[in-house]
Amino acid sequence: MLIPSLLPAAGLLPRRRFLQAMTALGSTAALPAWAQALPAARTGTPPELRGPHFELTMDYTSVDFDGRRGIATTLNGSLPGPTLRMREGETVTIRVTNRLRETASIHWHGVILPFQMDGVPGISFAGIAPGETFTYRFTLEQSGTYWYHSHSGMQELTGIYGALIVEPRGGETIRAARDQVVLLSDWTGDDPMRALAKLKAEAHVYNQNNPTLVKLLRDARQHGMKAALAERDMWNAMRMSPTDLADLSSRVLSYLINGQASGANWTALFKPGERVRLRCINGAGNTFYDLRIPGLKLTVVQQDGQNVEPVTVDEFRIGPGQTCDVVVQPREDAYTLFAQSMDRTGAAIGTLAVREGLKAPVPVLDAVQWLSMADMMGGMDHGAHGGEGDASAAMMNHGSMDHSSMGHGAMNHGLADGNRPARASAQVRHARTEWGPGSDMRVDMPRANLDDPGVGLRNNGRRVLTLADLHTIGGPMDPRGAEREIELHLTGNMERYTWSIDGQRFADSKPVHFKYGERLRVILHNDTMMTHPMHLHGMWQELESPEGKFLARLHTIPVQPAQRLSFLVTADALGRWVWHCHLMFHMDLGMFREVVVS
Amino acid sequence: MNKFELNPPSVGGIRPLHAFALLALAFGSSVAAAQGMTHDHGATHGATPAAPTPSPATPPAAGAHDHGATHRAPPAAAAASPSPQAPDAPVPQAAMDHGDMQGGSPPADARDPDAYANGHERGTGEHVPPGVTKLHLGDEHSFASFKLNRLERVFPRRGGNHTAYEGQLKFGGDFNHAVLKAEGEVAGGKLHESRTELLWGHAIAAYWDSQLGLRHDGGEGPSRTWLAFGVEGTAPYWIHTRVTAYLGQSGRTALRLEAEYDAYLTQKLVLQPKTEWHFYSKNDPEQGIGKGLSSASLGLRLRYEFTPQISPYIGVEWQRSFGRTADFMRDAGGRASQTRWVAGLSFWF
Numbered sequence: 001m002l003i004p005s006l007l008p009a010a011g012l013l014p015r016r017r018f019l020q021a022m023t024a025l026g027s028t029a030a031l032p033a034w035a036q037a038l039p040a041a042r043t044g045t046p047p048e049l050r051g052p053h054f055e056l057t058m059d060y061t062s063v064d065f066d067g068r069r070g071i072a073t074t075l076n077g078s079l080p081g082p083t084l085r086m087r088e089g090e091t092v093t094i095r096v097t098n099r100l101r102e103t104a105s106i107h108w109h110g111v112i113l114p115f116q117m118d119g120v121p122g123i124s125f126a127g128i129a130p131g132e133t134f135t136y137r138f139t140l141e142q143s144g145t146y147w148y149h150s151h152s153g154m155q156e157l158t159g160i161y162g163a164l165i166v167e168p169r170g171g172e173t174i175r176a177a178r179d180q181v182v183l184l185s186d187w188t189g190d191d192p193m194r195a196l197a198k199l200k201a202e203a204h205v206y207n208q209n210n211p212t213l214v215k216l217l218r219d220a221r222q223h224g225m226k227a228a229l230a231e232r233d234m235w236n237a238m239r240m241s242p243t244d245l246a247d248l249s250s251r252v253l254s255y256l257i258n259g260q261a262s263g264a265n266w267t268a269l270f271k272p273g274e275r276v277r278l279r280c281i282n283g284a285g286n287t288f289y290d291l292r293i294p295g296l297k298l299t300v301v302q303q304d305g306q307n308v309e310p311v312t313v314d315e316f317r318i319g320p321g322q323t324c325d326v327v328v329q330p331r332e333d334a335y336t337l338f339a340q341s342m343d344r345t346g347a348a349i350g351t352l353a354v355r356e357g358l359k360a361p362v363p364v365l366d367a368v369q370w371l372s373m374a375d376m377m378g379g380m381d382h383g384a385h386g387g388e389g390d391a392s393a394a395m396m397n398h399g400s401m402d403h404s405s406m407g408h409g410a411m412n413h414g415l416a417d418g419n420r421p422a423r424a425s426a427q428v429r430h431a432r433t434e435w436g437p438g439s440d441m442r443v444d445m446p447r448a449n450l451d452d453p454g455v456g457l458r459n460n461g462r463r464v465l466t467l468a469d470l471h472t473i474g475g476p477m478d479p480r481g482a483e484r485e486i487e488l489h490l491t492g493n494m495e496r497y498t499w500s501i502d503g504q505r506f507a508d509s510k511p512v513h514f515k516y517g518e519r520l521r522v523i524l525h526n527d528t529m530m531t532h533p534m535h536l537h538g539m540w541q542e543l544e545s546p547e548g549k550f551l552a553r554l555h556t557i558p559v560q561p562a563q564r565l566s567f568l569v570t571a572d573a574l575g576r577w578v579w580h581c582h583l584m585f586h587m588d589l590g591m592f593r594e595v596v597v598s
Numbered sequence: 599m600n601k602f603e604l605n606p607p608s609v610g611g612i613r614p615l616h617a618f619a620l621l622a623l624a625f626g627s628s629v630a631a632a633q634g635m636t637h638d639h640g641a642t643h644g645a646t647p648a649a650p651t652p653s654p655a656t657p658p659a660a661g662a663h664d665h666g667a668t669h670r671a672p673p674a675a676a677a678a679s680p681s682p683q684a685p686d687a688p689v690p691q692a693a694m695d696h697g698d699m700q701g702g703s704p705p706a707d708a709r710d711p712d713a714y715a716n717g718h719e720r721g722t723g724e725h726v727p728p729g730v731t732k733l734h735l736g737d738e739h740s741f742a743s744f745k746l747n748r749l750e751r752v753f754p755r756r757g758g759n760h761t762a763y764e765g766q767l768k769f770g771g772d773f774n775h776a777v778l779k780a781e782g783e784v785a786g787g788k789l790h791e792s793r794t795e796l797l798w799g800h801a802i803a804a805y806w807d808s809q810l811g812l813r814h815d816g817g818e819g820p821s822r823t824w825l826a827f828g829v830e831g832t833a834p835y836w837i838h839t840r841v842t843a844y845l846g847q848s849g850r851t852a853l854r855l856e857a858e859y860d861a862y863l864t865q866k867l868v869l870q871p872k873t874e875w876h877f878y879s880k881n882d883p884e885q886g887i888g889k890g891l892s893s894a895s896l897g898l899r900l901r902y903e904f905t906p907q908i909s910p911y912i913g914v915e916w917q918r919s920f921g922r923t924a925d926f927m928r929d930a931g932g933r934a935s936q937t938r939w940v941a942g943l944s945f946w947f
Contacts, residue, residue, distance in 0.1 A: 430709060588737075
């Protein structure tokens with residue numbers, strides 16, 4: 001893709017890509033005349049549209065994020081696109097017109113609908129051709145905070161996304177005086193395909209936290225040269241990087257909050273003492289955000305659109321595709337909304353204030369934590385229980401490892417009724433394709449606990465939300481236990497920059513078949529060192545604890561390195577669906593499966 | 599670029615291998631490799647030690663070098679599922695060894711990844727809407743990259759300066775690609791020597807590609823064409839390694855070993871030791887090459903990554919000819935060993 005993008009004269013590429021290549025080459029000055037004449041995208045809190053009829057138009061606009069200029073693909077000229085407000089029970093009609101020079105689409109993320117309306121080109125429909133209008137029509141059978149985005153090529157990375165709010169039929173049960181969408185996203189200053197090509201050429205090109213000699217000497221001073229070397233030895237022997245936390249970094253990304261980089265100081269207003277509901281959505285292509293508001297407790301009331309038993313935390317991690325509603329009660333004049341990227345190279349920053357123009361102190365970025373032993377080998381380490389602090393702690397604990405946390409796997413098969421296992425099988429079964437060149441590691445002793453906030457958030461002195469804290473109000477949607485079990489492994493090769501499921505890229509895969517109407521259990525087992533937000537279209541993923549207890553109904557589940565977790569699915573949606581990692585490049589490179597329900 | 603000594607200086611008593619070991623020692627991460635230390639961190643926990651790490655100069659054969667040459671742990675050992683509530687249980691020794699996390703071959707009872715399809719195929723069959731053609735994602739794309747690893751001015755301690763280059767152009771998918779490798783020296787405006795290879799690379803293991811193709815030696819003197827077969831990849835400890843065997847005209851064979859390592863001193867300052875060894879099966883006086891180990895070199899370059907893609911560097915290179923090659927060198931009025939300073943630029947896109 002790289003060569004053609006440098007040869008625009010050959011006319012091989014859509015104009016947008018050519019422009020982005022030009023932009024990438026010459027930075028700001030290289031924007032051609034016609035692009036400079038493009039209307040600037042409207043950013044900040046997007047306009048709100050109410051149903052049941054919506055009109056959306058995709059077109060090119062120009063953007064400038066703290067000096068990173070470029071061409072964006074946007075909806076109704078706005079980035080993020082308009083916030084769509086609908087009502088539960090309502091049948092909505094959404095006409096989407098494509099004025100781009102390439103096929104486009106919109107996927108309604110987390111919305112349960114007929115598969116023909118799901119908006120995945122090549123699976124659920126043919127896509128929206130240039131110049132055409134596609135009419136989506138579906139009835140809302142749920143309420144909550146959702147979002148929508150393009151499912152075509154790299155348009156999701158270049159601006160086609162927005163919030164979708166469905167008001168409950170019987171009125172809101174979550175009490176709040178104000179309601180504010182906080183849509184986090186990221187912007188690649190480079191053409192996304194160019195960024196991807198660079199990762200293919202040098203997988204660590206954007207890593208700004210490489211282990212260095214300076215760090216080694218610092219570790220040696222603190223813990224002794226022997227311990228410092230022993231830690232390096234382990235990672236280097238495996239050819240794994242303990243700082244491979246995000247494929248992209250601030251080297252190429254701008255971190256956005258409601259379409260604005262931190263220089264723009266996006267501000268949400270409130271009156272002191274009011275309850276403010278923040279509908280946090282992560283629409284980023286590649287960035288896990290760790291969000292906190294210093295000085296405020298966050299009461300989590302909804303996850304992935306589903307009301308949960310309120311839980312109060314200081315901070316939560318939100319991965320691409322996930323939504324999380326929190327209620328806050330600010331009393332001071334201004335607070336900083338601080339969403340730092342998982343790799344700690346930058347943050348999306350906004351302000352909650354009583355009037356425009358105020359700012360509160362901005363925290364410094366946390367220090368980078370290295371991945372721990374638990375992130376590579378799961379059960380090899382007790383760090384999974386939140387016991388690991390930073391790299392040095394991991395290093396020091398390593399020698400005095402606690403063996404008590406392992407080895408009960410064989411007793412894991414309690415039966416609930418008849419032949420339905422009450423909990424997920426702990427027997428690890430790798431697919432034979434995991435021994436190919438597309439996988440660089442396999443975890444044989446995964447960690448199954450869900451109370452680990454993940455790398456970078458362990459022992460930071462703050463109360464951080466974990467999957468174990470989530471309890472969907474009302475319990476599971478289906479009282480049946482699982483009749484069968486599907487085990488899928490998340491795989492990849494960091495050096496080759498390939499991503500797959502069961503060691504098979506999408507091109508070589510066969511669909512996963514769900515029998516219509518069945519209740520089944522899915523086990524996701526992460527054989528990589530990255531966290532993958534796994535999103536299933538069309539059906540809910542009902543997360544369970546390692547003991548088989550229902551936790552939460554989710555559309556996107558982040559699976560941590562060396563983690564094995566399970567959920568139940570009711571296959572009540574006929575048709576062809578997809579299931580993928582919501583990190584865009586992982587998805588596009590093959591961590592993607594077709595799902596057939598028949 | 600070892601077959602001619604353009605400017606024969608003295609080496610000052612530093613032996614390449616010695617120097618490599620010292621360097622490796624200095625930069626932590628490669629220390630174990632240089633010392634032949636075992637990499638089994640499990641030893642910390644009292645587990646059985648794993649196989650010794652291959653040294654950079656003698657990479658193992660394809661397939662066997664993946665850290666996980668030992669076989670996968672038995673299923674019973676693999677079944678452990680830790681949780682805070684887990685009862686105490688002894689940990690099987692085999693499972694403590696991380697040697698089975700990488701490489702190897704699948705056991706007979708490995709899961710069939712297609713079993714969940716129940717006979718369904720992607721993009722065909724029931725519930726495929728009209729007009730929908732099969733979805734293709736980026737995993738089927740081809741990518742291209744161009745890397746100029748070295749474009750440098752060479753300053754021998756005695757004699758004239760010249761320019762050297764080494765780069766590659768790669769195009770293809772994840773597991774199969776074409777690669778054009780070129781290196782050579784330009785002196786006095788003339789291509790003094792060049793070696794160009796056109797290879798087909800094929801992934802054979804997580805970190806290793808096999809390479810098959812042609813090599814052409816050009817520049818001054820008679821040109822030579824070889825059939826090339828090799829293995830290239832990343833050995834444990836991030837040592838980029840390449841072993842290539844060549845089959846030439848009139849029964850000539852040759853072997854080339856290369857290894858290099860990037861030691862990050864800071865996020866931008868990178869020290870790169872690099873070594874190269876050449877062996878030939880026959881004397882080739884016209885090319886100044888003798889039978890056996892003909893030459894070896896050790897380079898040390900310090901680069902500054904302005905961006906990850908553009909790095910100027912300075913460095914030093916020791917080079918030595920051996921046996922008949924050294925004789926040819928001396929006959930031509932040169933010296934068998936030399937030290938040279940280099941300054942250059944590397945970039946890629």
